[in-house]
Amino acid sequence: MALSAPATLETKCDRCAIRHVSICGAADFDAQNELNRASHTRTFLAGETITAEGEEPGIVGNVVSGVLRMSKTMADGRQQIVGLLFPSDMFGRVFSHESNFAIEAATDVTLCCFDKPAFERIILKNPQIEHEILLSTLDELDAARDWMMLLGCQTVLERLASFMIIIVHRTFKQNDRHCPAPEPLFLTIPVSRRDMATYLGTTVETISRKIQYMARKKVIRILDPKHFEITNSGQLGRLSGREDLAAAVITQSMLPASHEPARPKLAWFQSGRNASVARPEDAVLNQDGGIRILSR
Amino acid sequence: MALSAPATLETKCDRCAIRHVSICGAADFDAQNELNRASHTRTFLAGETITAEGEEPGIVGNVVSGVLRMSKTMADGRQQIVGLLFPSDMFGRVFSHESNFAIEAATDVTLCCFDKPAFERIILKNPQIEHEILLSTLDELDAARDWMMLLGCQTVLERLASFMIIIVHRTFKQNDRHCPAPEPLFLTIPVSRRDMATYLGTTVETISRKIQYMARKKVIRILDPKHFEITNSGQLGRLSGREDLAAAVITQSMLPASHEPARPKLAWFQSGRNASVARPEDAVLNQDGGIRILSR
């Protein structure tokens, strides 16, 4: 089988924006060919469902651009987002006949998809890939447990501050390389207030109030509903209630690339193994008249 | 190396109470020998620490008897239990240099321990074992996400009812075999009010109040602080706010063993791959005088 892989197909993954940070990067040549042949790109509009709760997931894969949400809904309509997936994160549930949560597009998304049975066969044939999947799953488990602490014993203000720090982390940390973050530090929250509330275990009204509170306290400056400037990152860290971790994240993000820095202790939210891919340029000021941010 | 395994050592695992439900059962003969040689049994008293938060875990393994708690503590002392581990559940974190949470004995426990590096080597040499670990980790991840929903959008009463149902499930479901649960249905909560509160994201006072509330509503009858009779399992399910799942669990537990019943949709809490091992006999009435329960 492996013999028949045409050379032209290789270029598909070669052009992939997340090839260095996703699971694919860990595969050897043959396995990469196999992944390559099995993969296809699909796009979904914000709000579309990739896999419904309880349904057999037909596909698994990576987020290439945009944000996915994983959510669970109770009979009476209450909902919890159990994870947001950013570029390079894997989505879907291998080795199960039904997904325990819905997977939906929180923004317009591009996905690199694999047929689930095919992907499972590839995993079983390549222990090296299976090992990478295991490592990534263990990290996700750590992150989920960190989120349990956040939901179980932190106030909404703390959760919101933590969420913002996480977004900064995902925005400016590129895999192992650290980009020098722009000074001042900008923050783009790619999801709606509703999604933030559903993720943080609260309501849109409370989210709105806490954001305004932060602005009044001059911790952040609101540019528009999705764009902010962090005017006091130290205070933001303090508000998060986990200053130690927060300091590590913000500091890391703001340091220029150094020689092989230790990966910070950050199971915290790091939903995939490697951090994100979103470009700092997106969070930049544009100078005509007032303060504006280029939205995607 | 494999040549030197003396036959006598095999009996160690042969006698193990959880050999059919733990990861060990999935290993082939050679791998089992290897696991056997690497394992040793240790006991800890309630309250003792197996691995401290942030510390390099020296050992991983299975719970043989008793209950472990995994907890995270914030700088100001707030604490969250992110998992309770029952017999047959695995504890410890492979492939990481530090544990993201403390592992402590919630009751007196017996553990089957492996030296972590040795266990990792065995995993890497046996893709079959690694696959089992992956499946079990994926299930734990599903369970953690279910718990996130519980913490994020359920009331304390609902959480408590869910917790009780889970304990029933773990008490009366033996791997694939279903024991006919005694009628009336008894419930032994093996942990303190404090641990319940820390697990359910609330306080001891609230736990106490909600338990008394359930008793007033005749959903349960309190025999002593750790032993209860479930007098209205339907209502308990309704209180949990997830009647569908609850019904599945309670009904499953109460059905006599049938021919190969489908594994219920229950990522919900099922912290390990297979459910528990605690003996129904422990929850049985003893007849001299009043109602009493044999505690371990």
Place this chain on the structure above:
DNA sequence: GACCTTCATTGATACGGATCAAGACTTGGG
């Protein structure tokens, strides 16, 4: 451009659960 829908904000009020405080009960040690 008028209309509708969705999203974010803001205010008023209500409630669940945390907190503080104290008492009852159990358990182990001298």
Place this chain on the structure above:
DNA sequence: CCCAAGTCTTGATCCGTATCAATGAAGGTC
């Protein structure tokens, strides 16, 4: 046997956040 320490329960009060309600701003459609 009593005392000390820990556990569980119960009451009174307070606070954070949900809920209800209304308004303004933005985007999409005819």
